[in-house]
Amino acid sequence: MAEKEKLRLDKYLWSIRLFKTRSEAAEACAKGKVKYNGDSAKAAKTVSIGDEYEVKTESKRWRIKVVGLLDHRVQYAQAIEYYIDITPAEEIERLQFQAASFNTGKRQSKIGRPTKKQRRELDDFLEE
Secondary structure, three states: OOOOOOOEHHHHHHHOOOOOOHHHHHHHHHOOOEEEOOEEOOOOOEOOOOOEEEEEOOOOEEEEEEOOOOOOOOOHHHHHHHEEEOOOHHHHHHHHHHHHHOOOOOOOOOOOOOOHHHHHHHHHHHHO
């Protein structure tokens, strides 16, 4: 892509795979979840090399620096070459802690409530 062409922020965020759809990227901009220099950035803002954005997605708060302009969606391995992830270390640690403490609510096998067979055996034992 030529440097002098204009590239919209929502299209850039979609093409580097921070959002699944371009409309999700535009919606994030509209809700103020994308910031440039501490201020909310609009979806139509022109992206330039060297810009730094703070992007809040469902799973993570990103801080990215633009190192290349990409106007179409490509594989993840190629897309990561167009930005540098400068997310602070404390945010990454928070995400790791959150993932480690996430509980699905399922009990481990053979731990907790007795099985039907074990309950019958307990009932037989207690009746005698």
